[in-house]
Amino acid sequence: MNKRIASYIHENIDEILENWRVKMEEEKDDRFFQIMSDKVVDNTVREFGELMISSITEEKATYTAKLNDFSVQIVRYGWSISFVLKALTNFTEVIYEKMDEAEYLDEGFQSHREILTNWITPLNHSIVDAYSVVWEKTVSLQKIALQELSASLIPVFEKISVMPLVGTIDTERAKLIMENLLQGVVKHRAEVVLLDITGVPVVDTMVAHHIIQAADAVRLVGAKCMLVGIRPEIAQTIVTLGINLNDFTTTSTLQKGMEQALAMTNRAIVEVDI
Amino acid sequence: MNLRSSVDIITEWDIVAARQLGRNEAKDVGFGTVDQARITTAISELARNIYLYAGKGKIEIRQVTEGNLRGLLVIASDKGPGIVDVRKVMEDGYTTSGGLGAGLPGVKRLMDDFKIETVIGEGTTISASKLLR
Ligand SMILES: Nc1ncnc2c1ncn2[C@@H]1O[C@H](COP(=O)(O)OP(=O)(O)O)[C@@H](O)[C@H]1O
Numbered sequence: 084m085n086k087r088i089a090s091y092i093h094e095n096i097d098e099i100l101e102n103w104r105v106k107m108e109e110e111k112d113d114r115f116f117q118i119m120s121d122k123v124v125d126n127t128v129r130e131f132g133e134l135m136i137s138s139i140t141e142e143k144a145t146y147t148a149k150l151n152d153f154s155v156q157i158v159r160y161g162w163s164i165s166f167v168l169k170a171l172t173n174f175t176e177v178i179y180e181k182m183d184e185a186e187y188l189d190e191g192f193q194s195h196r197e198i199l200t201n202w203i204t205p206l207n208h209s210i211v212d213a214y215s216v217v218w219e220k221t222v223s224l225q226k227i228a229l230q231e232l233s234a235s236l237i238p239v240f241e242k243i244s245v246m247p248l249v250g251t252i253d254t255e256r257a258k259l260i261m262e263n264l265l266q267g268v269v270k271h272r273a274e275v276v277l278l279d280i281t282g283v284p285v286v287d288t289m290v291a292h293h294i295i296q297a298a299d300a301v302r303l304v305g306a307k308c309m310l311v312g313i314r315p316e317i318a319q320t321i322v323t324l325g326i327n328l329n330d331f332t333t334t335s336t337l338q339k340g341m342e343q344a345l346a347m348t349n350r351a352i353v354e355v356d357i
Numbered sequence: 358m359n360l361r362s363s364v365d366i367i368t369e370w371d372i373v374a375a376r377q378l379g380r381n382e383a384k385d386v387g388f389g390t391v392d393q394a395r396i397t398t399a400i401s402e403l404a405r406n407i408y409l410y411a412g413k414g415k416i417e418i419r420q421v422t423e424g425n426l427r428g429l430l431v432i433a434s435d436k437g438p439g440i441v442d443v444r445k446v447m448e449d450g451y452t453t454s455g456g457l458g459a460g461l462p463g464v465k466r467l468m469d470d471f472k473i474e475t476v477i478g479e480g481t482t483i484s485a486s487k488l489l490r
C-alpha cells in the first residue's frame with residue numbers, strides 16, 4: 084500500500100468517516116443508518132474505519148492474512164451484502180474525492196486510483212466469500228434441523244406407534260419418513276401405526292402418493308397404517324383430487340385414531356373409580 | 358384490478374415458495390380455508406409438473422375481477438417438451454412418471470376454470486382460475 088495514501092487517510096480519518104457516513108445515510112435500500120441509535124452508528128462507523136485503516140496500513144503478507152478476520156467482523160454487522168459492497172466502494176470514493184479536492188493527487192493520480200482499487204478488490208472478494216460461507220452454513224444447519232424435526236416413530240402403547248408429520252414433505256423427507264417408519268415398526272413391534280398429518284400444510288398428489296406407498300410398505304411388514312389428523316379442508320381437497328384412500332382407516336384427530344387403534348388391538352381406555 | 362406476482366420454478370423448494378405466494382394471495386382476496394387449500398394444492402400440482410416434466414418454468418398469480426366477483430388466476434408456464442395428448446393427461450390415473458396421475462384432472466376440479474395450451478417441443482401454459490362467491 085502506498086505510504087502517502089495511507090498516511091493521508093490516517094491524518095484525515097475523522098473527516099473521511101463523516102463524509103462516508105453521510106453518503107451511506109443516503110442509501111435507501113438499507114435501513115441500518117435510519118433505525119439504529121446514533122451511538123450504535125457512531126461506534127460502528129468508527130470500528131469500520133479502524134478496520135479499513137488497519138487493512139490499508141498492513142504489509143501485504145499480514146494484510147492477506149487479516150482479510151479473513153476483517154470480513155468475518157463485517158459479516159457480524161448483519162448488513163445486507165449489497166450494502167457492505169456499497170460501503171466499501173463509497174469509502175474509497177470518499178478518499179479519492181477528498182484527495183482530489185485537497186489537490187493531494189499529483190501527476191501520479193492514475194496510480195492512486197489503481198492503488199485504491201487494488202486495495203478494495205480483495206476486500207470485496209473476501210466479503211462475498213465470507214457471506215457465502217455463512218449462508219451455506221445456515222442452509223446446511225437448517226437442513227439438518229429439518230431432518231431432525233422430521234419423522235420419528237414414537238411407541239405410545241404396546242403395539243401402537245405414532246408418527247407425527249410436521250411441515251412440508253419433499254422427496255428427501257418422504258424417503259426419510261419411509262425408512263423411519265419401517266425401521267420403527269420392526270423395532271417397536273408395532274401392530275398399528277398412526278400417521279398424523281395435522282402439521283402438514285399441503286396434501287397434494289405427491290404427498291398422498293408417498294403416504295399410500297408408506298402404508299403399503301407397513302402392511303408388508305405385517306402392521307396396519309392409519310391416517311389421522313386430517314383437517315376438514317384437507318379431506319375435501321383429497322376427495323376433489325380424486326385420490327382413493329378407501330384402503331385406509333382415516334380419522335380427523337389423533338385422539339379418535341388412538342381409540343380405534345386400541346380397539347384394533349383389543350383394548351380400550353376405561354375410567355375407573357378408585 | 359390486475360395485481361400480479363410470480364415465482365420461478367427451478368428447484369423443488371420453489372414449489373413451496375409458489376404455494377406460499379398462492380396462499381397469501383388467496384387470503385388477500387378473501388377466500389376461506391377450504392378454497393385456500395384448493396388453490397394452494399392446485400398450485401402445488403402445476404409447479405411440481407413444471408419441475409418434473411419441464412425442468413423449469415414459472416408460476417404467475419394474478420388477482421382478477423369478473424363482473425363484481427374477485428378471484429385468482431394461476432398461470433403455469435414452461436418451455437418444456439409440451440404435452441403430446443392433452444385428452445389423455447386429463448384422464449384420472451394417466452401418468453408417465455409412475456405418479457398417481459391425478460394432478461391435472463384434480464386441478465381442473467379444484468378450480469373453476471381450466472385451460473391447457475401446449476405446443477410439442479415448445480412448451481406448455483396452463484391457466485386455472487377461481488372466483489370468490
Ligand atoms: N408441464 C408439463 N409438461 C409436459 N408434460 C406434462 C406437464 N404437466 C403434466 N405433464 C404430463 O401429464 C401427465 C399427467 O400429469 P398429472 O396429472 O399431474 O399426473 P402425474 O404428475 O402424477 O403424472 C404427466 O405424467 C406428464 O406426462
Ligand SMILES: [Mg+2]
Binds near residue numbers: 288461
Ligand atoms: Mg403431477
